[in-house]
Amino acid sequence: MNRKTLVLPAMIGLLAPVLAACGGSDGGGKDDNAIVVGTTDEFSASGDAPAPFDPAHAYDASTWNVLRQTLQTLMHLPRGGGEPEPEAAEQCGFTDNGNERFECTLRGGLKFSDGSDLTAEDVKFSIERVLGIKDKNGPAGLLANIDTVETSGEDKVIFHLKSGDATFPYKLATPAAGIVNPDAYAPKKLRSGFEVDGSGPYTLEADAESNTLTKITFTKNPHYKGHLTPKSSHKIELRPFTDPDAMGKSLKRGDIDLMARTMTPEQVKSLSEDSDDQLEVVEMPGLEMRYLGFDTDAPVAKSRAVRQAMAQLVDRAELTSKVYGNAAEPLFSLVPATITGHTNSFFNEYGEPSTAKARALLRDAGVKTPVKLTLNYTNDHYGAGTKKEFEILRRQLNSSGLFDVDIKGTDWLKFRANELDGEYAVYGMGWFPDFPDADNFIAPFLDKDNFLASPYANSTIRNTLIPASRQETDRLSASEPIEDVQDIVARDVPVLPLWQGKQYVAARDDITGVEWALNSSSNMQLWELSRGVGE
Template sequence: MVLPAVVGLLAPVLAACGGSGGGSDDKAIVVGTTDRFSVSKEVPAPLDPAYAYDAGAWNVLRQTLQTLMALPRGGGDPVPEAARRCGFTDTGDERYACTLRSGLAFANGDPVTAADVKYSVERVLRIKADGGPSGLLSNIDVVETQGDSKVVFHLKTPDATFPYKLATPAAGIVEPSHYPANRLRTGFEVDGSGPYRLRAQAVKGTLVKAVFTKNPHYTGDLHPKSDRVELRSFPEDPDAMGRALEKGDIDLMARTLSPEQIKKYTEDPGGSVNLVESPGLEIRYLAFDTDAPPVENKAVRQAMAQIVDRGALASRVYGSTAEPLYSLVPATITGHTNAFFNTYGNPSPAKARDILKKAGVSTPVKLTLHYTTDHYGHATEKEFETLRQQLDSSGLFRADIVGTPWNQYRAQQLKGRYAVYGLGWFPDFPDADNFIAPFLDKDNFLASPYANRTIRDELIPQSRREADRLNASNSLTRIQDIVADDVPVLPLWQGKQYVAARDDIQGAEWALDTSSNLQLWELSRGVSD
């Protein structure tokens, strides 16, 4: 089955001169990130593919775990990776078969078989970790093996997006002897058959450095250009990460540059640092516990949608690096509509007052907006202060904001402790389904009590039947219209993506794919101009 490439996701743009040449030397390429990786009671298994479901953790797993399918270098339809070939074997898109490459082996040299693939996938579904990625695989009914090299997935319902799901770490192939069948693997160890092996360095339960060394037993289509790459964490401090880059202590930084850093490297492209800008699929949104007061009343959520000025929010906090978003589905994805703008138009406190008055809601409505202090960059606090000001200035709301570290924040959100909370989303794969199902389907990422049967039982299955995603537009449009009316989530903005690298680093333009996934195997050290 062939799915169309995402419209508008063009090759990255390099701002400033890069180096020339290629190859690598014995010195590790060091990549900085503001992602925090911590083990705690709330987050016991940050790198177990049955548990991990955030961009930072997946960026580690993609280097170390092999998947049957993978997204190609510049985006587009998934292609075989651990598999030699894959495809639907029936006319109803309900049976998907893959034949493994010959010579596949884990990093310790043990062979990878179809039984290992079956074990890995069934383990994720069996454990079904709260807030984990099992929902991506929940449409699998039976996993069948035929000999050591063939695995067949029997699906409950047709799903043309299934190849994309097999390209995610949720379907990563793990070594069974290191991953218990019925419980999570705690800590920072990862054992797979991907292009790199991982050695983690942690201090007091927090990962400070992930060292990736080339896996000599790797067999696949990825071609690591460096023998050694290090990922260093600068949690909550993009400025420290930037200073390290400029001093040469690190070679590249990706997630997350601050708006000020992006502006600096854009306006002053000289020196030893290059900035790569490319279209992004990152979105930010407010979500609601639709059973919690005061937002259990749909009118309150609709009034918030009527008041929030996305354009002012994006420009004030993020400048040119973000654009207002009027749907869960980003503007560059096939099937996107401006559903929230079509429903509410321009921000209007007067219209919001009418909504609340018709519903009999007394004003001002008191509520608390929750955000995470250390997961999406330090600008998040300013973003939520701006949201609070917009709501309060209408006279219809009296809002407070509360920030919490990520390792506590996510656990509290899943327990239903927040009525209104902010989250971001980096897609698992570039298709509208992945901006809808994780929020609205059963066993969703938010653990949301919101359930719309038309969306779950009719429209999502309809959209998945269409291999040509343009033909899914009617179903996707109806979903987006329902979301705009019910407001279980309130989309805010869509961001671009950026990488800053020293000028002797080659492959920086490929360091992030269209879904903001790190591709460390693309990096090498060359000769600066």
């Protein structure tokens, strides 16, 4: 029989949301009975990004999904969601009432994959290295609230924070806090290439052509000691594909065992209805979101009225239905539905799309129409539907007569560099959260040294609301400042949220653990996979 499994959404927030992509092989068979996982994500090294797997540089879901298999962190998220639990640590916790001192005791007998001992000093080195390098594309901002790191003996690490932060355990569960072997990583310089030396459940072997990976082979690390238990006795391969159709054909042929990012809506529908009794499709809750970002210093986007008029015109329902079908839903806030503190601020502010209201916003601000601008997007990072999505956005804006919009696609590495350098007034981006808490949908876009390098700065958000929300250990109690942030964003529109996505995995029916292959944050959990007996 053909099976479609629906995993019900976890109550994220009450219990406690891309893979980057390479043009690889179309098939090629299996090696040593390895479990082969297909992806359309690309892993490349270039002059702009010579160190894709260095945790001081890597900051996208794709590379993080590689690092999660190979680097150990003090904390980790349970496979079904919830609050972080100790991983490399035996125990961790705040030791004060203000959430400013966080202490961890390491597990006994920790070793790196080369067999050398892992101590508290190695944890200190790894954290301070990320903060010291402070790569402009990297995750240092996640750890920026750390004031000092100290050690006590070989097994105790103490973090002193600049201000209280109840979300800090989540941040210690991200690859930004991955523990690296100091013998393989210089303290003040990125490590180029694809090698990773850590203490995680797997070691990594990378096959590359022209600085682009064609295959990653994960092998059990015999020295690993932690909370995770790899289910498979075989190797696991991650095999990149140039497009979803090639990946889908490879799955049907049996050349790969599972495919995740990125399946098209057409593939999801086709595979779900397919009579092939050797395949199954699993639908999972997701916290992926897409949005438009604005350089609020750029002449065309500097006027708040221009940004508000765009928010007034965009028809999210049409956008999602025509491009993504049931795989996406309209999003009216930076904070997705199912996350504690979510509110539909943009709908509350603008209601249904209205040309008349948009015209009034521009007229009252003295903005001459039509407003001429370019919507920039990446054509190789977020899936095959991105171009169509921006074609629809262009039509929606231009049909009002208030805008004269063009669109332009650029390859990801160049696109990201251009965005950080402020070359785009308006651009499309996606977000896969570092951890499933509202803070991670707010601070990366609005705090100092934010992910977008955005010039937008609201002192109330930065100095009052974000700190107030982080003080609350009970995340339900953080809802009020989080909702206030969303309301300010809806009025100022430094970013314009568009949609929230679901996620799907398709697999051969002899692969078990498929329902845990991705968590809601799109974190890949390869240790959950094993090969069983097909029905």
